[in-house]
Amino acid sequence: MIPLLFVVSVITFFIIQLPPGDFFDTMQADIAANGGAQDAQVFQVLRVRYGLDQPLYIQYLRWVQGWPEGDFGWSMAWNAPVLPLVMDRLVYTLILGSFALLITVTYSLPVGVYSATHQYSLGDHFTSLFGFLGLSLPGFLMALFWMFLGALVLRIDVGGIMSSQYANAPMSMEKLVDMWNHFWPPALILALASTAQLQRIMRSSMLDVMGQQYITTARAKGLRERTVTNKYGVRVAINPMISVLALEVPKMISQSALVGIVMSLPTLGPLFLRSLQTQDMYLAGTMLLFMSLLLMISNLLADIALVWADPRIVYT
Amino acid sequence: MSYRQESEKLFVLYQELDTVLANERYAEIDASSVRDQDESRYSLSQWQLMWRKFVRNRSAVVGGAVIALLYLTAIFGDFIAPYTLTTRFSDRIYLAPQSVHFFDSGRFAPFVYGSKTSLNLDTLERVTVTDYTVKHPIRLFAKGAPYKLWGVIESDVHLFGADGAVVNLLGTDQQGRDLFTRIVKGSQISLTIGLVGVVLSLIFGTVLGVTSGFFGGWVDELIQRVIELVRSFPSIPLWMALSAAIPPNWPPLRVYFGVTIILSLIGWTWLARQLRGQVLSLRSQDFILAARLMGASNARIIFRHLVPASIGHVIVVATLSMPGMILAETALSFLGLGLQPPITSWGVLLQEVQNLQSIALYPWVFLPVIFIVVTVLAFNFMGDGLRDAADPYTR
Numbered sequence: 081m082i083p084l085l086f087v088v089s090v091i092t093f094f095i096i097q098l099p100p101g102d103f104f105d106t107m108q109a110d111i112a113a114n115g116g117a118q119d120a121q122v123f124q125v126l127r128v129r130y131g132l133d134q135p136l137y138i139q140y141l142r143w144v145q146g147w148p149e150g151d152f153g154w155s156m157a158w159n160a161p162v163l164p165l166v167m168d169r170l171v172y173t174l175i176l177g178s179f180a181l182l183i184t185v186t187y188s189l190p191v192g193v194y195s196a197t198h199q200y201s202l203g204d205h206f207t208s209l210f211g212f213l214g215l216s217l218p219g220f221l222m223a224l225f226w227m228f229l230g231a232l233v234l235r236i237d238v239g240g241i242m243s244s245q246y247a248n249a250p251m252s253m254e255k256l257v258d259m260w261n262h263f264w265p266p267a268l269i270l271a272l273a274s275t276a277q278l279q280r281i282m283r284s285s286m287l288d289v290m291g292q293q294y295i296t297t298a299r300a301k302g303l304r305e306r307t308v309t310n311k312y313g314v315r316v317a318i319n320p321m322i323s324v325l326a327l328e329v330p331k332m333i334s335q336s337a338l339v340g341i342v343m344s345l346p347t348l349g350p351l352f353l354r355s356l357q358t359q360d361m362y363l364a365g366t367m368l369l370f371m372s373l374l375l376m377i378s379n380l381l382a383d384i385a386l387v388w389a390d391p392r393i394v395y396t
Numbered sequence: 397m398s399y400r401q402e403s404e405k406l407f408v409l410y411q412e413l414d415t416v417l418a419n420e421r422y423a424e425i426d427a428s429s430v431r432d433q434d435e436s437r438y439s440l441s442q443w444q445l446m447w448r449k450f451v452r453n454r455s456a457v458v459g460g461a462v463i464a465l466l467y468l469t470a471i472f473g474d475f476i477a478p479y480t481l482t483t484r485f486s487d488r489i490y491l492a493p494q495s496v497h498f499f500d501s502g503r504f505a506p507f508v509y510g511s512k513t514s515l516n517l518d519t520l521e522r523v524t525v526t527d528y529t530v531k532h533p534i535r536l537f538a539k540g541a542p543y544k545l546w547g548v549i550e551s552d553v554h555l556f557g558a559d560g561a562v563v564n565l566l567g568t569d570q571q572g573r574d575l576f577t578r579i580v581k582g583s584q585i586s587l588t589i590g591l592v593g594v595v596l597s598l599i600f601g602t603v604l605g606v607t608s609g610f611f612g613g614w615v616d617e618l619i620q621r622v623i624e625l626v627r628s629f630p631s632i633p634l635w636m637a638l639s640a641a642i643p644p645n646w647p648p649l650r651v652y653f654g655v656t657i658i659l660s661l662i663g664w665t666w667l668a669r670q671l672r673g674q675v676l677s678l679r680s681q682d683f684i685l686a687a688r689l690m691g692a693s694n695a696r697i698i699f700r701h702l703v704p705a706s707i708g709h710v711i712v713v714a715t716l717s718m719p720g721m722i723l724a725e726t727a728l729s730f731l732g733l734g735l736q737p738p739i740t741s742w743g744v745l746l747q748e749v750q751n752l753q754s755i756a757l758y759p760w761v762f763l764p765v766i767f768i769v770v771t772v773l774a775f776n777f778m779g780d781g782l783r784d785a786a787d788p789y790t791r
Contacts, residue, residue: 334632
């Protein structure tokens with residue numbers, strides 16, 4: 081994982097400085113667009129000060145150098161160190177993502193088991209259709225729908241982390257309720273996209289397991305059907321779900337960026353988009369790096385969880 | 397594999413063939429009892445079996461039909477759209493969708509009432525005013541703005557139009573442009589960008605996946621590491637970063653191809669993985685060994701045996717990755733990172749939806765979303781049906 085992280089950081093840096101020009105070119109163009117005139121010399125001095133005149137590999141090395149001390153560079157647009165800017169948003173993204181993951185699992189696990197034990201029943205068909213809708217409606221479109229609904233039908237303020245009237249208000253019960261009402265919709269939206277896949281995997285894996293002979297044996301020795309399903313069936317059928325869950329986490333990271341932009345939430349997404357537009361390279365680079373890191377860690381966790389859940393797998 | 401091992405394997409193969417033949421004899425006896433209903437099954441080719449199974453899946457067929465309809469609309473877009481992308485109706489800014497009345501005093505004669513928008517000076521809102529005294533008949537194959545179909549056929553006949561007046565089926569946008577025209581023209585970009593992107597990733601994915609699975613060893617190792625590397629970036633942020641690198645002064649066509657290449661840059665990894673697995677399982681099968689023993693070259697085995705054997709699978713994967721591509725383009729253009737106006741794609745149309753004010757006052761600007769969702773659903777349903785059909789020997 082460490083060598084992979086190294087290569088990822090090199091590629092990240094390379095991609096981030098791909099756009100032609102640098103931050104000061106964008107800034108200069110901005111100022112010129114607003115009718116101001118700026119001395120090109122000033123920008124040259126600034127470039128030297130921020131080290132943008134150096135060759136790429138030196139810029140890269142300088143960036144990496146600070147990592148052990150928690151220094152991920154300087155955001156030129158915010159005029160602040162990168163790490164504190166990113167940290168808040170990373171935490172919010174993580175909370176939102178974990179909550180979404182929790183919803184996904186608590187919904188799709190029982191539903192998957194139900195549709196397997198009641199195959200071709202009305203409930204099975206209905207939940208499959210529902211899952212299909214979730215699969216086909218990507219998070220950002222669903223977020224748009226929700227904004228549309230909120231603005232047009234419910235006439236409530238649905239974007240952001242709280243309604244505008246509470247922004248400067250002291251903490252109170254109403255404010256908390258309001259914040260919660262701004263928190264669960266995006267979490268649910270993120271969760272919905274993943275439920276379909278998980279529910280289908282759980283269903284097919286469960287169907288597979290329930291047809292095996294040890295299940296017949298369990299039934300034959302007189303165990304109650306509930307015990308057979310929960311202790312014998314689900315216990316084994318859950319393994320593929322863990323691997324699929326690992327595949328869903330990257331999607332969730334991606335979607336949380338988009339949903340965050342649409343609903344103006346403090347996830348990594350909106351800040352990332354703005355930093356790309358202004359060519360604030362260290363900020364953008366650090367965020368891309370963190371998102372990749374998040375992905376790698378989740379893969380690692382999934383591997384560990386798989387070994388833990390299935391003793392037949394031996395980690396070498 | 398040594399020569400001895402191979403001959404041993406061949407011996408096993410003969411034995412297996414024996415059992416297969418014996419089974420077939422049983423199957424024949426068995427089949428005689430069900431001959432009436434199922435006899436034709438045995439004489440069908442693999443493709444015919446697939447087709448049969450696909451057709452039996454109703455939702456997949458409906459999905460396929462919807463997709464065919466959408467692509468036909470895109471192909472004949474210039475003809476179907478009543479106006480051009482640059483046509484502006486300055487007295488019809490934010491006009492609500494006009495409803496078509498099919499019967500005029502008991503006779504079938506479709507018409508629309510004359511309408512325009514006016515600015516409400518108190519709320520600064522555009523209000524659609526309908527004049528119920530004026531009726532504009534709608535004609536099929538009406539003459540309108542001249543265009544060149546596929547850049548070759550010059551014509552000014554459109555599928556429909558209002559006689560001497562304007563009809564905006566789905567309303568207009570903030571510049572008074574016909575939304576139906578924009579959606580139809582946008583489909584040309586949005587639907588092809590997915591197709592080109594998938595074809596590109598198919599080429600990368602097939603070549604690298606088959607190479608990886610067939611040759612194994614360090615080639616496999618290298619390709620797998622590269623895939624792992626690409627996949628350790630979350631896709632949408634990576635797409636965002638890459639498309640931010642497209643210079644703003646590029647001509648539209650180059651931007652279009654830039655975006656497709658960016659999309660397929662990640663898309664190929666999934667395909668390559670799937671194909672590698674497929675090739676790995678096929679490689680150890682007997683017909684490949686038989687071909688090898690008959691002295692077939694690597695190229696012959698790959699192109700004559702492996703590729704045709706996995707083509708069904710490839711089609712399934714390609715179909716299932718279409719919606720992802722289309723959505724990715726939409727998302728990028730929506731964020732203003734992918735395609736930019738004057739190119740019109742569904743994502744570009746969505747840029748206007750970002751403004752909550754406009755959704756609340758003029759909800760029809762939200763209509764492109766419906767088209768996107770229908771397209772994606774149709775692709776998913778069809779892909780699902782294809783996946784079941786691709787393995788026609790399981791019932």
